[in-house]
Amino acid sequence: MTLDKFFKPKSIAVIGASRDPNKIGHVILKNILDAGYKGKIYPINPKAEEILNLKSYKSVLDIREEIDLAIIAVPAEFAIKVLEQCGKKEIEAVSMISAGFSEIGNEDADEEIKEILKRYGIRMIGPNILGILDAHTNLDTIFIPRLRLTRPHAGGISFICQSGAVGSATMDLVATQGYGFSKFISYGNALDLNECDFLEYLGKDPKTKVICLYLEGVKDGKRFLEVAKRVSKKKPIIAIKGGITEEGSEAVLSHTASLAGSFEIYKGLFKQTNIIHAKNLEELFTFARILDKSMKPKGNKIQIITNGGGYGILATDSVSENNLKLAVMSTETRKKIKRNTSTISTIKNPIDLAGDVTTKTYDVVIRECLYDKNIDIILLIVLMQTPLIGSDIVGVISELNAQQKKPIIVVTTGGDFTELHKRNLELRGIPCFTYPDSAVKAIKAMCDYYLH
Amino acid sequence: MTLDKFFKPKSIAVIGASRDPNKIGHVILKNILDAGYKGKIYPINPKAEEILNLKSYKSVLDIREEIDLAIIAVPAEFAIKVLEQCGKKEIEAVSMISAGFSEIGNEDADEEIKEILKRYGIRMIGPNILGILDAHTNLDTIFIPRLRLTRPHAGGISFICQSGAVGSATMDLVATQGYGFSKFISYGNALDLNECDFLEYLGKDPKTKVICLYLEGVKDGKRFLEVAKRVSKKKPIIAIKGGITEEGSEAVLSHTASLAGSFEIYKGLFKQTNIIHAKNLEELFTFARILDKSMKPKGNKIQIITNGGGYGILATDSVSENNLKLAVMSTETRKKIKRNTSTISTIKNPIDLAGDVTTKTYDVVIRECLYDKNIDIILLIVLMQTPLIGSDIVGVISELNAQQKKPIIVVTTGGDFTELHKRNLELRGIPCFTYPDSAVKAIKAMCDYYLH
Numbered sequence: 001m002t003l004d005k006f007f008k009p010k011s012i013a014v015i016g017a018s019r020d021p022n023k024i025g026h027v028i029l030k031n032i033l034d035a036g037y038k039g040k041i042y043p044i045n046p047k048a049e050e051i052l053n054l055k056s057y058k059s060v061l062d063i064r065e066e067i068d069l070a071i072i073a074v075p076a077e078f079a080i081k082v083l084e085q086c087g088k089k090e091i092e093a094v095s096m097i098s099a100g101f102s103e104i105g106n107e108d109a110d111e112e113i114k115e116i117l118k119r120y121g122i123r124m125i126g127p128n129i130l131g132i133l134d135a136h137t138n139l140d141t142i143f144i145p146r147l148r149l150t151r152p153h154a155g156g157i158s159f160i161c162q163s164g165a166v167g168s169a170t171m172d173l174v175a176t177q178g179y180g181f182s183k184f185i186s187y188g189n190a191l192d193l194n195e196c197d198f199l200e201y202l203g204k205d206p207k208t209k210v211i212c213l214y215l216e217g218v219k220d221g222k223r224f225l226e227v228a229k230r231v232s233k234k235k236p237i238i239a240i241k242g243g244i245t246e247e248g249s250e251a252v253l254s255h256t257a258s259l260a261g262s263f264e265i266y267k268g269l270f271k272q273t274n275i276i277h278a279k280n281l282e283e284l285f286t287f288a289r290i291l292d293k294s295m296k297p298k299g300n301k302i303q304i305i306t307n308g309g310g311y312g313i314l315a316t317d318s319v320s321e322n323n324l325k326l327a328v329m330s331t332e333t334r335k336k337i338k339r340n341t342s343t344i345s346t347i348k349n350p351i352d353l354a355g356d357v358t359t360k361t362y363d364v365v366i367r368e369c370l371y372d373k374n375i376d377i378i379l380l381i382v383l384m385q386t387p388l389i390g391s392d393i394v395g396v397i398s399e400l401n402a403q404q405k406k407p408i409i410v411v412t413t414g415g416d417f418t419e420l421h422k423r424n425l426e427l428r429g430i431p432c433f434t435y436p437d438s439a440v441k442a443i444k445a446m447c448d449y450y451l452h
Numbered sequence: 453m454t455l456d457k458f459f460k461p462k463s464i465a466v467i468g469a470s471r472d473p474n475k476i477g478h479v480i481l482k483n484i485l486d487a488g489y490k491g492k493i494y495p496i497n498p499k500a501e502e503i504l505n506l507k508s509y510k511s512v513l514d515i516r517e518e519i520d521l522a523i524i525a526v527p528a529e530f531a532i533k534v535l536e537q538c539g540k541k542e543i544e545a546v547s548m549i550s551a552g553f554s555e556i557g558n559e560d561a562d563e564e565i566k567e568i569l570k571r572y573g574i575r576m577i578g579p580n581i582l583g584i585l586d587a588h589t590n591l592d593t594i595f596i597p598r599l600r601l602t603r604p605h606a607g608g609i610s611f612i613c614q615s616g617a618v619g620s621a622t623m624d625l626v627a628t629q630g631y632g633f634s635k636f637i638s639y640g641n642a643l644d645l646n647e648c649d650f651l652e653y654l655g656k657d658p659k660t661k662v663i664c665l666y667l668e669g670v671k672d673g674k675r676f677l678e679v680a681k682r683v684s685k686k687k688p689i690i691a692i693k694g695g696i697t698e699e700g701s702e703a704v705l706s707h708t709a710s711l712a713g714s715f716e717i718y719k720g721l722f723k724q725t726n727i728i729h730a731k732n733l734e735e736l737f738t739f740a741r742i743l744d745k746s747m748k749p750k751g752n753k754i755q756i757i758t759n760g761g762g763y764g765i766l767a768t769d770s771v772s773e774n775n776l777k778l779a780v781m782s783t784e785t786r787k788k789i790k791r792n793t794s795t796i797s798t799i800k801n802p803i804d805l806a807g808d809v810t811t812k813t814y815d816v817v818i819r820e821c822l823y824d825k826n827i828d829i830i831l832l833i834v835l836m837q838t839p840l841i842g843s844d845i846v847g848v849i850s851e852l853n854a855q856q857k858k859p860i861i862v863v864t865t866g867g868d869f870t871e872l873h874k875r876n877l878e879l880r881g882i883p884c885f886t887y888p889d890s891a892v893k894a895i896k897a898m899c900d901y902y903l904h
Contacts (some may be wrong), residue, residue, distance in 0.1 A: 024839075099807075103796075104795070104796055148836065148837045149837045149869075150867035161762075163762025163763075164760070164762075165758075165762050165763055165807070165835050166760065166763060167762075169760065169837060169866050172837060173865050173886065176867035216765065242762055243768075244773075245769045245772035247771070248766075248769035251764055251765045251768045251802055251804075252765055254798045254804065255765060280766075280889040281766070281887050282890070308615065308616070308618065308620075308621065309703075309706075309707035310613075310614070310615025310617050310618035310707065311617050311621070313700050313703040314692075314694055314732075316695075319699070320699045321697060326699055344551060344552060344555075346706045348703075348706065352703075352706065355617070383621045385596045385600045385620045387476075387600070413622060413625050414624035415624040415628035416602065416628060417599060417602075417624075435732060438732075438734070
């Protein structure tokens with residue numbers, strides 16, 4: 001079975017669907033409907049006739065039609081019984097939301113579940129998960145109301161997340177920041193399908209450009225090594241590991257019952273598989289942004305262009321600290337830029353266009369840098385506070401970026417006025433960052449991935 | 453002369469005031485008016501009769517009344533002449549916005565300016581500055597339109613910033629994030645007044661709780677050592693240094709003409725003076741947030757409380773990595789919490805209240821931790837996505853924080869729904885962070901400052 005049934009099911013049974021808006025079985029059903037799912041939906045509840053205007057069934061066994069995916073959202077003590085019914089109904093894909101298994105020491109139930117999966121040939125995500133989401137097929141089975149958690153628009157990032165809370169909180173945040181997602185997979189205790197299965201599937205998913213991974217423990221190191229190595233050749237994988245200290249590892253054990261393992265082992269694993277290691281959640285998503293949006297660079301020679309001297313200095317410091325190279329522009333480029341800029345500009349690296357820069361000047365300077373073979377990547381600092389830059393800067397940068405000659409990475413910092421322009425740049429496919437050092441760290445991650 | 457004339461002037465002359473909205477002399481005058489300055493304002497322009505409904509003068513010498521502060525916003529070639537007129541008019545405080553001096557190799561003018569300052573006993577900020585702002589006296593002399601750069605509300609943070617761009621971009625950003633400021637000082641080339649003078653002044657300023665400093669080079673190391681050591685005993689100073697690498701130092705030279713000096717020297721200087729060193733702009737302001745808002749901790753033993761397991765793990769990792777201590781709660785606290793929480797909760801450190809936590813449970817658990825002497829600091833993770841937490845969480849946390857028993861530091865991540873609650877918590881004086889590791893780094897900075 002391919003995992004397609006989890007992401008493109010033609011029919012879904014929601015086991016534990018409820019009329020009570022406070023029950024997660026209700027929220028899941030509502031979210032499936034609200035997201036605009038087009039297939040058949042079967043609420044399952046032993047007591048209800050109808051839920052959210054849909055006919056309800058006592059059990060999946062009461063349904064005549066075929067069911068592609070069952071979502072189990074009943075208390076742990078009933079989970080095994082309904083799972084067995086799924087088996088009898090020949091449902092091949094089960095998403096087990098229910099919690100209360102090995103993560104609280106309930107190991108016996110795990111064995112029973114495994115036995116049922118094997119007997120009936122069911123593949124399962126979970127238990128102890130938040131749900132899954134596919135922004136391209138409008139499938140939303142996450143058990144958190146859409147009012148509390150903003151769903152991302154369709155895009156190129158997929159997120160495999162062992163912790164539901166990490167997944168939901170960060171997806172909510174970055175969706176609001178305009179990140180586009182392909183798939184979101186919360187996989188909890190990973191009793192059956194685990195990170196390797198999802199890596200493999202997303203590696204082949206044409207909608208996924210970048211894979212983000214929050215990992216507490218790997219079940220099968222050997223397989224992970226093999227799969228990750230293969231997938232990361234096709235597309236970047238960025239991973240953050242929870243439980244990298246002794247104290248953190250202990251916390252992992254009572255969370256998803258995973259063995260966290262030594263951080264040294266994971267660092268080795270990431271290195272061998274060319275997985276990009278994010279040190280924190282912020283890096284996970286800034287790295288995803290650049291790898292989702294930017295073209296591949298030819299080398300690591302960076303030209304900084306700025307309208308704020310201090311920003312140029314901080315960016316320069318970051319370039320050096322991250323062992324990237326400052327480009328040395330050709331004499332011809334230098335002369336051309338000199339002719340087109342004011343006397344208070346500094347034409348070195350950084351090019352400091354100072355506070356009286358106009359959009360027109362930016363246009364000329366970026367263009368010259370795009371055509372200079374000594375430059376691989378343009379780090380473009382545009383502080384929107386300076387008075388002579390108009391909103392036309394968005395069009396200028398977008399047009400130059402559309403030529404796809406080399407990566408253009410933008411840094412812009414500010415309040416509402418800046419945010420507006422930043423959002424417009426991002427909508428046009430340009431990766432933007434708030435701080436110079438986070439942009440440079442992201443460039444470093446990109447260079448490490450493509451140029452290693 | 454005290455520096456009060458720069459921040460609480462009874463009258464201001466704007467030299468270079470203009471009717472043309474694109475000229476900085478116009479923008480400054482408009483900002484002074486729009487910010488609600490209550491004193492006398494004299495536009496100076498040789499050609500205008502009236503600017504923005506104010507009578508205009510050809511020179512400061514044409515004004516009969518006393519002038520506390522002159523703002524010079526004319527091209528560099530006229531700056532010396534008008535400065536001399538300020539001297540004749542016995543103006544003691546001059547803010548020199550004009551650029552085009554030593555930062556572009558124009559050293560001769562520097563000497564002339566110094567000579568005039570000495571001759572007339574003028575104190576000057578600048579040249580090559582963005583302007584200054586006092587959010588408590590509503591003085592806004594920054595030359596960037598208020599539409600492009602959000603001004604902060606009155607609060608406890610003061611920012612001494614050698615780079616105008618760093619100052620304007622970051623102040624714009626953090627003002628939008630709800631940070632409150634006392635004074636903002638862009639000091640550019642520091643031909644007369646420098647970072648030491650401002651440190652000294654802000655050290656005595658009752659409105660300033662925390663001093664942020666962006667530094668490219670220190671003019672007088674010996675004085676800096678002495679002043680910073682003294683001031684940092686009274687209130688925290690957080691500094692970021694531009695030009696910490698060889699390449700960055702070169703960029704400094706063509707920016708504010710400062711000698712960047714070796715980073716090792718600065719690290720030593722910061723250490724000796726107990727200045728908190730921020731590695732990037734983000735740290736500068738997250739550290740400022742915690743030091744502005746939080747009470748002083750008694751020790752560094754942290755109790756993590758979370759409703760998301762993965763967040764608890766990441767926070768635990770950060771606590772260990774930053775050499776802070778995980779508190780071990782008393783048996784009594786443990787028992788009390790156990791009685792009041794659900795079976796899927798984990799009562800260790802972190803306390804994981806899981807996804808079905810209610811506001812009421814948070815209330816009980818935080819309260820118990822506040823009264824446990826084994827705990828110095830509470831790191832409170834509240835993921836607003838979980839369905840049973842209501843908006844009443846803001847009131848609960850605020851009320852417990854108001855008891856001022858120990859620092860409560862909140863981490864919450866998400867989109868609009870979360871942002872709303874985060875903003876409400878911050879308005880009630882609780883320092884909030886988006887990511888666990890940035891919160892822990894800020895706690896580390898706070899502990900280093902208070903407990904060293």
